[in-house]
Amino acid sequence: MKHGKKYVDSAKLIDRSTQYDIAEALDIAVKTGKAKFDETVEVHVKLGVDSRHADQQVRGAVVLPNGTGKNLRVLVFAKEDKHQAALDAGADFVGADELVAKINGGWMDFDVVIASPDMMGLVGRLGKVLGPRGLMPTPKAGTVTPDVAKAVAEAKAGKIEYRLDKTNIIHCPIGKVSFGVEKLQENFDALLGAIVRAKPAAAKGQYIRSCVVASTMGPGVKINPAKISG
Numbered sequence: 413m414k415h416g417k418k419y420v421d422s423a424k425l426i427d428r429s430t431q432y433d434i435a436e437a438l439d440i441a442v443k444t445g446k447a448k449f450d451e452t453v454e455v456h457v458k459l460g461v462d463s464r465h466a467d468q469q470v471r472g473a474v475v476l477p478n479g480t481g482k483n484l485r486v487l488v489f490a491k492e493d494k495h496q497a498a499l500d501a502g503a504d505f506v507g508a509d510e511l512v513a514k515i516n517g518g519w520m521d522f523d524v525v526i527a528s529p530d531m532m533g534l535v536g537r538l539g540k541v542l543g544p545r546g547l548m549p550t551p552k553a554g555t556v557t558p559d560v561a562k563a564v565a566e567a568k569a570g571k572i573e574y575r576l577d578k579t580n581i582i583h584c585p586i587g588k589v590s591f592g593v594e595k596l597q598e599n600f601d602a603l604l605g606a607i608v609r610a611k612p613a614a615a616k617g618q619y620i621r622s623c624v625v626a627s628t629m630g631p632g633v634k635i636n637p638a639k640i641s642g
Contacts, residue, residue, distance in 0.1 A: 431636035434600060437625050438593045444630030445589030450481070451628040452585045453596055457607060458621040463576040467614040470582065471575040473553040474606035476599040479570030481588035482523075486567050487511065489527040489535050489549075490560050498526075501564035508534060515541055522547075526555045526563045546575065570599075574607060582607060589627055600625075604640055 426440060438453070445451040461468040487505040488498040495506045505511065505522060508531065515538055525542060527535045527549045535542075535549060542548040549555035553573045557563050574582045586599040604623075611619050620640045624632040 431634045437633040437635045438596045440633045441625045441627050442589050445627035447629045450588045450590045454585050456624045457582045460618045460621050461615045463580050468612045470610050472610050473573045476570040478595040484523040486524045487522040488560050489531040497561040501561040502568040503564045524567045525549050
């Protein structure tokens with residue numbers, strides 16, 4: 413695969429044989445974010461678990477102290493008596509059957525889906541649409557809750573969900589290049605702390621196998637997993 417000049421220049425800042433300390437890795441990721449837009453910094457964590465087993469799943473949610481830098485569009489499924497509270501908390505879309513019809517028609521202009529428990533029978537019809545995109549609300553992620561207004565406020569404040577993919581890797585944004593190293597590390601520490609606390613009892617051996625940070629258009633920077641508890 414051929415890379416552009418900016419990527420090639422950025423790659424020169426990285427020693428591929430080195431596993432960096434967290435702050436140093438984030439500093440390099442910031443320096444490699446050379447695009448004309450404010451690039452997102454992402455973390456990719458490979459865990460020593462097997463996602464094929466139910467007792468080794470790792471999934472949850474955490475509020476990043478400095479947010480994600482992205483204005484998330486939040487959709488809420490709730491009965492009418494909760495609509496105003498959800499809107500007051502910052503929800504972008506609130507409704508029920510009419511939203512199901514729009515989504516089934518191909519509309520996907522939202523980033524987070526929250527539902528009250530009494531709406532899950534309705535939302536369940538969207539499993540094949542929302543599930544593959546990681547948008548299906550779940551109690552574990554705090555997106556199925558009676559207090560939809562609180563969940564909306566948390567989403568707007570920077571709450572993100574983390575979950576394993578089929579290769580036992582978690583991919584999550586931790587902010588923008590413009591945040592700088594200090595704020596990115598605060599977000600990194602919050603995310604990795606949550607992942608470590610979510611370690612399944614069935615997990616054996618080294619839990620954090622590898623960790624890489626990268627800006628949207630930049631190369632990956634390896635972090636020494638020994639610097640991360642777990």
